[in-house]
Amino acid sequence: MAASVNGRELVLDILLQITRDGEYSHIALKNVLDKYQYLDKKERAFITRVVNGTLEHMIEIDYIINQFSKVKVQKMKPVIRMIIRSAVYQLKYMDSVPDSAVLNEAVKLASKRGFSTLKGFVNGVLRSVSRNLESVAYPSEEDRLAWMEIRYSLPQWILKQWLASYDEETVKRIAEEFLKEKPxxxxxxxxxxxxxxxxxxxxxxxxxxxxxxxxxxxxxxxxxxxxxxxxxxxxxxxxxQDISSMQVARWAAPKADDYIIDVCAAPGGKAIHLAEILAGTGHVEARDLTEYKVGLIRENILRSGLHNIEAVCKDATVRDEASIKKADIVIADLPCSGLGVLGKKPDLKSRMTEEMQKELASLQRSMLKVVKEYVKPGGKLLYSTCTISRDENEENARWLTEIDPKFRLIRQKQMLPGRDPGDGFYIAMFQRENDE
The missing domain is CATH 3.30.70.1170 (Sun protein; domain 3)
Structure with a gap:
C-alpha cells in the first residue's frame, strides 16, 4: 500500500493546496500526514522538510530559478512552478538527496501530471541550477534590503517595518531564527x-x-x-504550547476561584494553562468564533482531564451583555498578522500584506473595545499577539489607555526570536481601576 504513494507527489499536492488554493500550511501538512500515517518515519520527515523548506526559502528559490530559466517563475504553470521550486530546495538544502535523483523525480512528476511536453524544460532548468548553484549572483550586501530579502526570504515590507523599530543585527537574528529547524x-x-x-x-x-x-x-x-x-x-x-505563549498565564497569575474569559481561545493552550493553575477552583470560559475552533478547544480540554473549564462559541466583536464586569481576568489573544511565527507558518510570508496588517490592527481595536467591558473593577485584561508589529502591539496598548483611562497599562513586553526563548510574541497587561 505504502509503495503506491510517492512522497514527492504528496509534497507537490500540499504545496499547491497552500500556494494555489489558499490552504494554511500547517493544516494542509497535518491533513496529509494524518491521512498517510502508515508511511514510514523517514518518508514523513522528508515530506515535512521539503514542504516547509520550500515555503521558508521561496523568495530565494524564485530568485535562483529566474537566473537560469527563460520563463520567469511567475509566468510558469502552477504545477511546473511548484515541481521546480521544491526540486531547487532539495538541490540547495538537502545534501542527503543526490542531484540526479532530484532531477529524475521532477521530470517524472511533470510527465505524470500531464506535462510531458515540458519534461525537457524542467530538466534543462534544474540541470542549469544544479551545475551553477555555487555561482549564483546574489545582491550586494551594500544594497541592504535586497540582500536581506533574498538571504532570509523575507518580503521587503516586513524588513522595512522591523528595521524602523530595531537595529540591523537584531533583525538579522530574528530572520535567522525563523530559518532554523526547531523541536x-x-x-x-x-x-x-x-x-x-x-x-x-x-x-x-x-x-x-x-x-x-x-x-x-x-x-x-x-x-x-x-x-x-x-x-x-x-x-x-x-x-x-510555545514558551512565549506560556507567559500569558504566568503574567495573569490567577487566584483560587477566579472567573476567567479567554475571548479567542483556540486551540486552548492558554485557557487550559490557566485552568490548571486554578487547581480545580474557579472557572475558565474558552470562547472562539466557529464550531470548528471550539471543537479543537474541546478536544484539548478532554485530553487535559480538567473540569473547571468549558469551550463556548461566541464572537469577540459582539458585546455579550451577560459578561459585562463579570471576569476577574480577560485574555484577549487576538487575530494578528502572525509575523512572530513565520518559522512555524512560513506561508504567511507570501500570504500576509501590509494592507491586511492594517485591517487586523483595526479589528484588534474593535475587539478590545468590546471585551474590555467584561473585566470586573479591579480585574485584569491581558492583550497578546503572536506578531512583531508596533501598530498591532504597542500602539494598540497605548490606544486602549487613551480611549478608556480606567485601564492602566501595568507592563508590556515584545518577545523576539533569537533574543528571547520561543516565538515572536507580545503581551500587555492592564488593570481596571476599582471604581466601586
Whole structure:
C-alpha cells in the first residue's frame, strides 16, 4: 500500500493546496500526514522538510530559478512552478538527496501530471541550477534590503517595518531564527504528572527531550514520528504550547476561584494553562468564533482531564451583555498578522500584506473595545499577539489607555526570536481601576 504513494507527489499536492488554493500550511501538512500515517518515519520527515523548506526559502528559490530559466517563475504553470521550486530546495538544502535523483523525480512528476511536453524544460532548468548553484549572483550586501530579502526570504515590507523599530543585527537574528529547524514545545500538565515522571515516560517512548531552564514546566520534543501516536500525548500529560505563549498565564497569575474569559481561545493552550493553575477552583470560559475552533478547544480540554473549564462559541466583536464586569481576568489573544511565527507558518510570508496588517490592527481595536467591558473593577485584561508589529502591539496598548483611562497599562513586553526563548510574541497587561 505504502509503495503506491510517492512522497514527492504528496509534497507537490500540499504545496499547491497552500500556494494555489489558499490552504494554511500547517493544516494542509497535518491533513496529509494524518491521512498517510502508515508511511514510514523517514518518508514523513522528508515530506515535512521539503514542504516547509520550500515555503521558508521561496523568495530565494524564485530568485535562483529566474537566473537560469527563460520563463520567469511567475509566468510558469502552477504545477511546473511548484515541481521546480521544491526540486531547487532539495538541490540547495538537502545534501542527503543526490542531484540526479532530484532531477529524475521532477521530470517524472511533470510527465505524470500531464506535462510531458515540458519534461525537457524542467530538466534543462534544474540541470542549469544544479551545475551553477555555487555561482549564483546574489545582491550586494551594500544594497541592504535586497540582500536581506533574498538571504532570509523575507518580503521587503516586513524588513522595512522591523528595521524602523530595531537595529540591523537584531533583525538579522530574528530572520535567522525563523530559518532554523526547531523541536516542538510542550507544557507539562503538572496536575496529572510530575516533570520527572514525564521525562522518563517520553524517553521510554523514544522521544528526544530537552528542558527549558527559563520555564520549569516547558519541554522541547523531537525525534518522534506522530504526536497523536504517543501514549503520553493521548493521556493529556502535556499540551503543545510555545514558551512565549506560556507567559500569558504566568503574567495573569490567577487566584483560587477566579472567573476567567479567554475571548479567542483556540486551540486552548492558554485557557487550559490557566485552568490548571486554578487547581480545580474557579472557572475558565474558552470562547472562539466557529464550531470548528471550539471543537479543537474541546478536544484539548478532554485530553487535559480538567473540569473547571468549558469551550463556548461566541464572537469577540459582539458585546455579550451577560459578561459585562463579570471576569476577574480577560485574555484577549487576538487575530494578528502572525509575523512572530513565520518559522512555524512560513506561508504567511507570501500570504500576509501590509494592507491586511492594517485591517487586523483595526479589528484588534474593535475587539478590545468590546471585551474590555467584561473585566470586573479591579480585574485584569491581558492583550497578546503572536506578531512583531508596533501598530498591532504597542500602539494598540497605548490606544486602549487613551480611549478608556480606567485601564492602566501595568507592563508590556515584545518577545523576539533569537533574543528571547520561543516565538515572536507580545503581551500587555492592564488593570481596571476599582471604581466601586
Amino acid at each position: 516542538i514545545t510542550v507544557r507539562c500538565n503538572l496536575e496529572k504528572i510530575t516533570k520527572e515522571e514525564l521525562l522518563k515516560l517520553l524517553k521510554e517512548e523514544g522521544v528526544t527531550v530537552e528542558e527549558e531552564p527559563a520555564v520549569p514546566y516547558a519541554l522541547y520534543l523531537s525525534g518522534y514520528d506522530h504526536l497523536a501516536g504517543l501514549n503520553s500525548f493521548r493521556q493529556g500529560y502535556y499540551q503543545v
